[in-house]
Amino acid sequence: SGGAHVPALVIGTGYGGSVAALRLARAGVHVHMIEMGMSWDAPGSDGKIFANTTTPDYRSFWLRTKTKQPLCSFLGFPLDKDVPRYTGILDAEDFGGITVYQGRGVGGGSLVNGGMAVTPRRENFGAVLPTVNAEEMYSTYYPRANAGLGVSSVDPAWFESADCYRYARVGRKHAQRSGFPFVFVPDVYDWDYMKREAAGTAPRSALAGEILYGNNYGKKSLQQTYLAQLRATGNVTISPLHKVTSVAPSPGGGYTVVIDQLTTGGATAATKTVTADKVFFAAGSVGTSKLLTRLRATGALPGLNDEIGRGWGDNGNVMCGRANHMWDPTGALQSSIPCSGIDNWAAGGAFAEVAPLPTGIETYASFYLSITKNPNRARFTWNAAAGRVDLDWQTAWKQPSIDMAKSIFDRINSKEGTIYRTDLFGLHKIWGDHLTYHPLGGAVLDKATDNYGRLRGYSGLYVIDGALIPGNTSVNPFVTITALAERNIERIIATDL
Ligand code: FDA
Numbered sequence: 371s372g373g374a375h376v377p378a379l380v381i382g383t384g385y386g387g388s389v390a391a392l393r394l395a396r397a398g399v400h401v402h403m404i405e406m407g408m409s410w411d412a413p414g415s416d417g418k419i420f421a422n423t424t425t426p427d428y429r430s431f432w433l434r435t436k437t438k439q440p441l442c443s444f445l446g447f448p449l450d451k452d453v454p455r456y457t458g459i460l461d462a463e464d465f466g467g468i469t470v471y472q473g474r475g476v477g478g479g480s481l482v483n484g485g486m487a488v489t490p491r492r493e494n495f496g497a498v499l500p501t502v503n504a505e506e507m508y509s510t511y512y513p514r515a516n517a518g519l520g521v522s523s524v525d526p527a528w529f530e531s532a533d534c535y536r537y538a539r540v541g542r543k544h545a546q547r548s549g550f551p552f553v554f555v556p557d558v559y560d561w562d563y564m565k566r567e568a569a570g571t572a573p574r575s576a577l578a579g580e581i582l583y584g585n586n587y588g589k590k591s592l593q594q595t596y597l598a599q600l601r602a603t604g605n606v607t608i609s610p611l612h613k614v615t616s617v618a619p620s621p622g623g624g625y626t627v628v629i630d631q632l633t634t635g636g637a638t639a640a641t642k643t644v645t646a647d648k649v650f651f652a653a654g655s656v657g658t659s660k661l662l663t664r665l666r667a668t669g670a671l672p673g674l675n676d677e678i679g680r681g682w683g684d685n686g687n688v689m690c691g692r693a694n695h696m697w698d699p700t701g702a703l704q705s706s707i708p709c710s711g712i713d714n715w716a717a718g719g720a721f722a723e724v725a726p727l728p729t730g731i732e733t734y735a736s737f738y739l740s741i742t743k744n745p746n747r748a749r750f751t752w753n754a755a756a757g758r759v760d761l762d763w764q765t766a767w768k769q770p771s772i773d774m775a776k777s778i779f780d781r782i783n784s785k786e787g788t789i790y791r792t793d794l795f796g797l798h799k800i801w802g803d804h805l806t807y808h809p810l811g812g813a814v815l816d817k818a819t820d821n822y823g824r825l826r827g828y829s830g831l832y833v834i835d836g837a838l839i840p841g842n843t844s845v846n847p848f849v850t851i852t853a854l855a856e857r858n859i860e861r862i863i864a865t866d867l
Contacts (some may be wrong), residue, residue, distance in 0.1 A: 384478020660814025683841020
């Protein structure tokens with residue numbers, strides 16, 4: 371179809387896109403959201419919407435014929451298996467030096483993530499978003515984001531006795547014996563629901579190991595929060611399995627947006643054109659950066675500035691496991707929702723989540739995802755010969771992250787007389803340094819855009835997702851992405867509509 375005209379078009383339905391769409395819709399603007407992934411609202415062949423982490427099937431990965439699990443082996447056995455090529459929920463997108471995991475579907479990363487909803491410590495905020503007024507963020511926009519997302523923390527009394535958090539209590543004991551601050555980490559999971567799972571009065575989700583390919587119950591993804599409120603306005607159209615391929619100024623004003631409709635096999639079923647007065651790039655750090663880099667280089671949006679594609683970071687993600695003694699079992703039953711962390715940011719540049727290893731058997735393993743102050747930043751560039759966007763991140767750039775994570779785990783290992791696991795990321799490999807869950811940057815605030823996300827060079831084009839954040843948030847990123855989107859869209863609605 372062609373010729374349709376919409377006042378506001380949002381590319382992507384993750385955190386940034388959902389915030390923008392809700393606030394625009396409430397301001398009376400009809401919003402059209404375009405999402406390349408599926409809608410994830412209908413049960414599959416087994417009666418469930420989402421696949422289990424332990425049994426990945428056609429729903430698990432975005433257009434792959436073999437799974438690419440973050441933990442690729444266990445006790446020396448490879449874990450990956452063949453799956454049918456399908457528009458599944460988790461994309462493991464390979465660049466030269468890093469694999470970037472992302473959610474695909476209506477709800478973006480909220481569909482696949484651990485729900486850890488962390489507000490950075492205020493003293494670290496200046497390094498996270500140097501040009502943003504911290505007072506406004508901590509008095510208005512972080513509270514608004516936390517409320518909108520439904521953030522809360524585990525009941526500390528229940529935590530002490532819950533079988534499914536034995537691994538976290540072992541993590542706390544080891545952290546504290548080595549003198550590290552142990553903190554509870556808030557989450558969007560419904561903690562009362564988890565109690566009912568543990569009591570056997572509700573179907574299991576976190577306690578069935580569900581997470582990477584979606585949670586069937588308990589987790590409040592954006593579908594249950596911002597997107598539910600958005601639908602209630604009646605002022606939105608969402609098109610799943612539609613991928614934006616171009617945005618360019620329209621001769622009659624506004625922007626011409628070219629959209630491919632996808633089949634579940636990943637083929638293009640149709641190509642459509644829409645004209646939009648305003649376009650919000652909310653395709654995630656990688657999605658937005660790839661689009662803008664290509665559109666700038668290939669002549670659709672030549673007036674974008676040279677900051678496009680720059681300032682990308684991995685939030686310093688690095689994973690590792692430790693082998694505990696037999697007297698420190700971590701539990702056969704582990705909640706897939708982490709609830710705690712070790713905060714050594716100030717002294718060692720690392721904030722380590724105590725993560726589950728929900729294998730269903732006792733492993734005596736402690737597993738951690740560390741967020742570190744890695745200073746390296748990569749750049750997206752257009753590779754004309756290959757017809758794709760490249761990212762120049764180097765695998766060796768993770769070394770600072772490993773060193774920072776070691777500031778915690780070398781000390782714990784020496785105190786406990788324990789060693790690192792070497793079987794989780796391939797044979798004899800200690801560090802999961804090949805990936806990130808937290809891509810950030812590529813269209814940085816106040817550089818590629820003005821201080822509210824308006825793209826420099828074009829009026830009516832905005833970035834409103836993780837691409838705005840220059841590479842690191844010191845904690846898990848989605849609360850900051852949401853709060854920044856709340857701040858920016860409030861200003862945009864007040865001044866640009
Ligand atoms: P987001 O990636 O959410 O949404 C972008 C959307 O745009 C996607 O749905 C995508 O399909 C769509 N899109 C892309 N290109 C498009 C195109 N051309 N056309 C149409 N649609 C397009 N964070 C955290 O704070 N706590 C946590 O516990 C975790 N855990 C975690 C686990 C795992 C496995 C992952 C992969 C990620 C996390 N994260 C996390 C990270 C968090 O999910 C992430 O930072 C946010 O989802 C990013 O939000 P955005 O709005 O930037 O984009």
